[in-house]
Amino acid sequence: MAVSATHKKTIRGFIVAYGLASLVMIYLSYRLPLFLPGDFTSAMYGGSHVVLTLEQESDHRRLYAETGGFVGYLADLASMRWGYSYAFRAPVSRLILEALPWTLLLAGSAHLLSMLFGFVLGVEAAWRRGRWFEKRLLGLMSILQGLPEIVTGIFLLFVFALLLQWFPAAGATTAYANLQGWEWIINGAHHLVLPLTTLVLSYFPGNFLLARGSMVLILKAPFTETARAKGLPPFRIRYAHAARNALLPLVTRFGLRLALLVTGVVVVENIYSYPGLGTLLLNAIGKRDLPLIQGVVLFSSLMIMLVNLLLDISYRWIDPRVTYAQ
Amino acid sequence: MHNNYRQELLQNRLFVSGLILAVLLALAALFAPVLAPHDPYDMSFAPLSGPSVEHPLGVNDGGMDILSELLLSLRNSVSFGLVAAIAGLFLGVILGLVAAWYGRWIDHAIMQLANILLALPNIMILILTAALFRPSPLSLALLLAVISWPTTAKACRAQALILKNRLHVQEAKRLGAGGAYIIGRHLLPELFPLYLVGFAAKARAAMLMEASLSFLGLFDPGHKSLGIMINYALKFYYLDVWWHWLAPPVICLALMMTTVTIIAVSLEGVFDPRLRESWQA
Numbered sequence: 227m228a229v230s231a232t233h234k235k236t237i238r239g240f241i242v243a244y245g246l247a248s249l250v251m252i253y254l255s256y257r258l259p260l261f262l263p264g265d266f267t268s269a270m271y272g273g274s275h276v277v278l279t280l281e282q283e284s285d286h287r288r289l290y291a292e293t294g295g296f297v298g299y300l301a302d303l304a305s306m307r308w309g310y311s312y313a314f315r316a317p318v319s320r321l322i323l324e325a326l327p328w329t330l331l332l333a334g335s336a337h338l339l340s341m342l343f344g345f346v347l348g349v350e351a352a353w354r355r356g357r358w359f360e361k362r363l364l365g366l367m368s369i370l371q372g373l374p375e376i377v378t379g380i381f382l383l384f385v386f387a388l389l390l391q392w393f394p395a396a397g398a399t400t401a402y403a404n405l406q407g408w409e410w411i412i413n414g415a416h417h418l419v420l421p422l423t424t425l426v427l428s429y430f431p432g433n434f435l436l437a438r439g440s441m442v443l444i445l446k447a448p449f450t451e452t453a454r455a456k457g458l459p460p461f462r463i464r465y466a467h468a469a470r471n472a473l474l475p476l477v478t479r480f481g482l483r484l485a486l487l488v489t490g491v492v493v494v495e496n497i498y499s500y501p502g503l504g505t506l507l508l509n510a511i512g513k514r515d516l517p518l519i520q521g522v523v524l525f526s527s528l529m530i531m532l533v534n535l536l537l538d539i540s541y542r543w544i545d546p547r548v549t550y551a552q
Numbered sequence: 553m554h555n556n557y558r559q560e561l562l563q564n565r566l567f568v569s570g571l572i573l574a575v576l577l578a579l580a581a582l583f584a585p586v587l588a589p590h591d592p593y594d595m596s597f598a599p600l601s602g603p604s605v606e607h608p609l610g611v612n613d614g615g616m617d618i619l620s621e622l623l624l625s626l627r628n629s630v631s632f633g634l635v636a637a638i639a640g641l642f643l644g645v646i647l648g649l650v651a652a653w654y655g656r657w658i659d660h661a662i663m664q665l666a667n668i669l670l671a672l673p674n675i676m677i678l679i680l681t682a683a684l685f686r687p688s689p690l691s692l693a694l695l696l697a698v699i700s701w702p703t704t705a706k707a708c709r710a711q712a713l714i715l716k717n718r719l720h721v722q723e724a725k726r727l728g729a730g731g732a733y734i735i736g737r738h739l740l741p742e743l744f745p746l747y748l749v750g751f752a753a754k755a756r757a758a759m760l761m762e763a764s765l766s767f768l769g770l771f772d773p774g775h776k777s778l779g780i781m782i783n784y785a786l787k788f789y790y791l792d793v794w795w796h797w798l799a800p801p802v803i804c805l806a807l808m809m810t811t812v813t814i815i816a817v818s819l820e821g822v823f824d825p826r827l828r829e830s831w832q833a
Contacts, residue, residue: 239667243664243668243671247671250668251676251677258684261684369813372756374760375764376805377802377809388789485675493768496768511769516683519683527672527673
């Protein structure tokens, strides 16, 4: 009884913290542009490559003069009025929704693959602890963990796209190819290989080190001894008994690593001109298109926070020890 | 106890190799103005010329000497990381100890603020500010410190809560010592290993952030930084200049990040008893 009460209390605490954090983020996005010198329209498009017609300019002034303060801004966001991008001549919300699937595909598959590789390799390394191969692997991973996406991304781009020309250097599909069905999927997968490999390479060593670290401790635990004593096959001891406990730290650390993954995705999309949110943001910055910058930053922040909130709640549910520990 | 750690660190091969690399990089960054053969902003050389005796790494599209640019960039990137890490560590330690010692509503307020900041994605706040106001790298480093202190604060608070109930601290309090005195005299020195670990982790995150932000073009285009150099050099990939223009900053960045990571990882390995067990074969 007492446990479930504290459980509910911590969950409420998380919702409050994340709710406040998203309000802070929305407020920053609303308030910061108002600090710009001059009025918003001239500050936005004064130094930009976009030239507004007189009509557009007065339209824009009216749009930004009419806001009903912070509450009005919130209402606008809720009803999907995220502003209009003059650089792309489209509503910000439409641009974001067009770019979102590519980012989700890239970041999601990178996360899943690096989780899988990191976990399996980590478990196997812990099992073979102390051998020559394991020591080399540990050193290699510690170094690989330090390499930023800029370095691995440019290296892969050079070797596999420019020198060997095995994979395309830019985009998510071949432009104007009008592919259908399977061909389209294969084409997309071909374009995904390099950006995905870059992200996985810089993301999975962390998972490996974490999985290996917890697995080493778990293999010493009494219940693993029991499993061994029962004469179970090594594969079953490793995965059915021990490794499932090493999975938890990976899930709990995901929230902390999410921020790194997001930074990585923005950089990688930029290196490979992948048409996701990161590239959209970069184009917006390059053209000083403030409504779009504001929209992408706010949208991705809210998404990151939502994922983090769900994680924080769910790992209390996956691992009851987390709740007992408080 | 600290001597023990020092000895153990110096016997750790990973840490020592990281330390040697760090000293080399620090010397290059420190003496960049002396080592650089030319003024990095001097645009009077023949653009896009290849390496020669006078310009060991050639000249970029703007007619600037690449080696001098590289040295200054390294200096800027390293100092961004150090400033952000020092300021962030300072804020985190002070706020964490204050929260732990005074408890009650002060603790609540600081920890609630920490939870909110932890929930906010740092990079998005930096991108928004950088895109809107084009602040100087120094202000961005300080801003990063202001939003990244909570991890250190939480670690310090947790340890300080244990220390708080030790006899010598309780005795000091009973003898009438004030909060500031106890924090400065008894809590601050005892948590020393935490600062090393926190500092290395923060410097690593800040350098990575600086490289990404500058690569994405969020700094003043005239600023020298490894990320900006890579960004510019990448635009000329089709000319045969990549090996003396693109490769050096990429290698330099890789070296810098590997060094900080090695140090951060080995410090954690020595000071975190849980990890320690798993690292020693």
